[in-house]
Amino acid sequence: MKLRTGDTVFVRSGNNKGKTGKILKVVNKSNKVFVEGLGLYKRAMKQNGVVDIQKGIKVNILSLVCPKCNKNVRVRYSFNDSGFKVRICSKCKSII
Ligand SMILES: [Zn+2]
Known part of the structure; x- marks a missing residue:
């Protein structure tokens, strides 16, 4: 999900x-x-x-x-510096 x-x-x-x-x-x-x-x-x-x-x-x-760029986006997953899984906006690349 x-x-x-x-x-x-x-x-x-x-x-x-x-x-x-x-x-x-x-x-x-x-x-x-x-x-x-x-x-x-x-x-x-x-x-x-x-x-x-x-x-x-x-x-x-x-x-x-996306709350940052206000567009309908796809969600990508990545890991932050602390190793936690985070959701990334596919357009503006910010963590959501
Ligand atoms: Zn965005």
């Missing part, structure tokens, strides 16, 4: 194509993330009436928005 909670992502296809949002929750098991304001549906429940539910979005239709 290349995405983390708090990342800003861009939706490349599907109902929310072209939108961006912040990741609220990452579900590694199903490769889905919950994005702020996206994937919201209304569902009629017998007991509670109409409630808002949120569905996770598949990570394969998302791309990360």
